[in-house]
Amino acid sequence: MDIRAQVSSVFHLDKCIGCHTCSIACKNLWTDRRGNEYMWWNNVETKPGTGYPTKWEDQEKYHGGWERVGSQLRLKQGGKAATIGKIFHNPDLPTMDDYYEPFTYKYADLTNAPAGTDQPTARAVSMVSGKPMKIAAGPNWDDDLSGSNVYAANDPGVIELSAEQQQQLFAIEKMVMFHLPRICNHCSNPACVASCPSGAIYKRGEDGIVLINQDKCRGWRMCVSACPYKKTYYGWSSGKSEKCILCFPRQEAGEAPACFHSCVGRIRYLGVLLYDADKIEATAMKADGELAAAQREMILDPCDPEVLAAARAAGMAEQIIQAAQKSPIYKFVKQWGIALPLHPEFRTLPMLFYVPPLLPLLSTDHQGTQKLADDFFTSLEQARLPLMYLAGLFAGGNEEEVKAVYRRLIAVRLQRRAATVGDLAEAEVERARTISGLERDTLDAIYRMTSLTRIKERIVVPPLLREQAVEAGMDPEEYKQAMGFGSRKAPKRRW
Amino acid sequence: MQTSRFRFNLPKRILTLAFLSVALPVFCALAATGEPERGRQLYTGAVAMSNGGSPCIACHGLTGLGSAGAASYGPNLSDLYANYGEEGVAAVLESLAFPSMEAIYTSRPLTETERLDLTAYFARTAEQTAAPPTSLAGSILLGVLIVFAIVALLGLRRLKGVRQPLVDQVRKQRGMQS
Numbered sequence: 289m290d291i292r293a294q295v296s297s298v299f300h301l302d303k304c305i306g307c308h309t310c311s312i313a314c315k316n317l318w319t320d321r322r323g324n325e326y327m328w329w330n331n332v333e334t335k336p337g338t339g340y341p342t343k344w345e346d347q348e349k350y351h352g353g354w355e356r357v358g359s360q361l362r363l364k365q366g367g368k369a370a371t372i373g374k375i376f377h378n379p380d381l382p383t384m385d386d387y388y389e390p391f392t393y394k395y396a397d398l399t400n401a402p403a404g405t406d407q408p409t410a411r412a413v414s415m416v417s418g419k420p421m422k423i424a425a426g427p428n429w430d431d432d433l434s435g436s437n438v439y440a441a442n443d444p445g446v447i448e449l450s451a452e453q454q455q456q457l458f459a460i461e462k463m464v465m466f467h468l469p470r471i472c473n474h475c476s477n478p479a480c481v482a483s484c485p486s487g488a489i490y491k492r493g494e495d496g497i498v499l500i501n502q503d504k505c506r507g508w509r510m511c512v513s514a515c516p517y518k519k520t521y522y523g524w525s526s527g528k529s530e531k532c533i534l535c536f537p538r539q540e541a542g543e544a545p546a547c548f549h550s551c552v553g554r555i556r557y558l559g560v561l562l563y564d565a566d567k568i569e570a571t572a573m574k575a576d577g578e579l580a581a582a583q584r585e586m587i588l589d590p591c592d593p594e595v596l597a598a599a600r601a602a603g604m605a606e607q608i609i610q611a612a613q614k615s616p617i618y619k620f621v622k623q624w625g626i627a628l629p630l631h632p633e634f635r636t637l638p639m640l641f642y643v644p645p646l647l648p649l650l651s652t653d654h655q656g657t658q659k660l661a662d663d664f665f666t667s668l669e670q671a672r673l674p675l676m677y678l679a680g681l682f683a684g685g686n687e688e689e690v691k692a693v694y695r696r697l698i699a700v701r702l703q704r705r706a707a708t709v710g711d712l713a714e715a716e717v718e719r720a721r722t723i724s725g726l727e728r729d730t731l732d733a734i735y736r737m738t739s740l741t742r743i744k745e746r747i748v749v750p751p752l753l754r755e756q757a758v759e760a761g762m763d764p765e766e767y768k769q770a771m772g773f774g775s776r777k778a779p780k781r782r783w
Numbered sequence: 784m785q786t787s788r789f790r791f792n793l794p795k796r797i798l799t800l801a802f803l804s805v806a807l808p809v810f811c812a813l814a815a816t817g818e819p820e821r822g823r824q825l826y827t828g829a830v831a832m833s834n835g836g837s838p839c840i841a842c843h844g845l846t847g848l849g850s851a852g853a854a855s856y857g858p859n860l861s862d863l864y865a866n867y868g869e870e871g872v873a874a875v876l877e878s879l880a881f882p883s884m885e886a887i888y889t890s891r892p893l894t895e896t897e898r899l900d901l902t903a904y905f906a907r908t909a910e911q912t913a914a915p916p917t918s919l920a921g922s923i924l925l926g927v928l929i930v931f932a933i934v935a936l937l938g939l940r941r942l943k944g945v946r947q948p949l950v951d952q953v954r955k956q957r958g959m960q961s
């Protein structure tokens with residue numbers, strides 16, 4: 289057993305209101321520099337939709353993530369030799385239009401306009417060329433299903449569905465959608481790390497945060513194509529690639545990452561997971577449908593004495609172990625089994641999990657709750673949002689995984705309905721509990737965690753003990769004040 | 784002692800010289816075929832001229848040496864032997880009385896054997912079917928074109944934009960202008 293600690297997250301999709309506050313918090317903090325305008329370490333997509341960059345999920349186009357070749361795992365964009373072969377002409381990079389051409393408006397034209405009889409206007413100008421431009425795309429261009437005939441219709445998950453299911457999805461009166469906020473997953477089998485020819489990307493030992501060393505990065509952009517989630521970005525001014533740093537400077541000061549802290553819907557949970565790094569390879573080799581379950585297997589119980597002994601023997605700090613025991617992520621993923629990884633079939637073993645959205649699910653008569661005993665299952669299977677679509681997103685196509693989660697979420701809802709509205713027979717609630725396989729107390733705990741918790745229970749930032757590591761080389765106080773984000777050395781190439 | 788020995792040897796020496804003065808022209812006539820292979824080495828610079836003159840290949844083109852024999856500073860020497868014959872070539876090599884060559888070869892003349900070997904080499908070249916030498920510039924151009932072709936082929940697999948084709952496709956379906 290090779291025990292590692294990982295700062296992981298859960299996003300509860302039923303609660304996301306699609307306000308983009310998280311994206312703005314991140315942009316203001318980290319990517320408002322020149323050449324970085326187009327990059328959104330945190331972005332929020334509407335599903336169904338093609339996302340940002342357009343159709344990032346379609347690895348037949350982008351060649352991101354891993355694939356199984358015989359008994360081996362290989363980067364889809366090619367092994368080491370292939371990487372060297374195309375080092376000067378990586379063919380798999382998204383074009384600017386697939387992200388979007390960053391733009392601003394000539395606001396000065398409003399205030400400086402001479403007095404006249406017509407309203408002054410602020411024209412859009414490109415932030416790349418500085419010339420007036422026609423805006424044709426943006427990072428959330430298909431927000432709330434806008435342009436759905438182009439974008440939602442071409443969602444790689446939607447294309448997989450039968451014509452009938454597509455109809456169901458797009459029936460105008462019954463239009464369904466949900467929001468999918470995305471950040472770097474800080475994967476335990478990161479494709480970005482494996483692809484870097486300069487060895488500039490690494491996974492921090494103490495917390496599993498994946499970072500790009502700004503001094504070592506040579507701007508080859510192999511990580512940009514290798515990351516199947518398209519979560520590394522090339523900085524056009526600095527000549528280096530950048531990605532979500534999970535706000536490690538904030539975490540080291542005991543603060544939640546900015547997107548977590550600012551989240552209006554309180555959908556974001558954070559905590560430490562302990563996992564067995566020896567199992568990474570075997571897990572990533574599993575069949576598509578088994579990946580989500582195998583990844584759960586990799587995660588260890590932080591209260592199991594055997595695990596504790598192994599963790600201590602490996603030199604893990606006591607504070608980290610304590611944080612792992614309080615981790616809401618462990619509950620969501622392991623104990624309750626209601627959070628799944630996004631696109632596990634990319635085989636990077638993402639460490640960000642999602643509670644799939646239940647809200648638009650039950651569409652049959654009476655909100656699908658009345659004739660519970662008769663058609664509990666049929667109401668689930670006739671969901672407005674086809675289960676297959678959700679299984680394609682969160683379980684490598686395995687509908688059973690998604691169904692199991694929904695049965696639990698439905699049980700929580702029915703139990704609360706019986707308690708607050710009181711219009712359900714206890715026998716039916718009991719039946720829902722049996723089907724879900726969870727106890728009354730557990731269902732209550734899920735309800736509390738999803739509805740009533742305060743920030744310190746949702747976001748359990750472990751003490752990262754960075755000061756101990758820093759102390760060895762420099763005064764921690766000086767370090768704190770002198771070091772911001774990454775590199776202090778100006779890059780040689782700059783325009 | 785030495786003087787007496789010199790005197791003693793004098794008649795013998797005179798005899799030797801006399802023999803040589805008769806035999807040498809005959810010998811030279813026999814050796815005039817030279818060694819073409821050595822001539823090639825001298826021409827290409829594989830073997831240095833003993834007086835330090837630069838190899839012919841530096842300025843003159845010649846068939847049979849590929850694109851390396853395509854220098855164009857001096858005239859092409861492929862037809863030299865055919866035009867001037869053995870004696871003509873020998874005479875030229877002896878004096879090398881051209882303004883641009885004088886500067887080099889008056890102080891670094893070709894030796895007798897070198898001249899013979901080179902002449903033999905020119906003779907051999909003249910026998911070969913005279914394929915015109917490929918010009919160096921042409922070869923470089925070809926190389927550059929091949930590199931461009933490879934780059935263009937690799938570029939074919941490049942991702943050329945995902946979003947715009949989706950939009951165009953829908954516009955086309957609806958018969959709209961883009």
Ligand code: SF4
Pocket residue numbers: 471472473474475478479480481498514515516517518519520531636
């Ligand atoms: S999501 Fe992408 S960038 Fe983040 S760790 Fe995984 S492979 Fe790397």
Ligand code: SF4
Pocket residue numbers: 303304305306307308309310311332467469550551552553554555
């Ligand atoms: S801030 Fe929270 S609720 Fe708003 S879009 Fe981001 S994740 Fe969703």
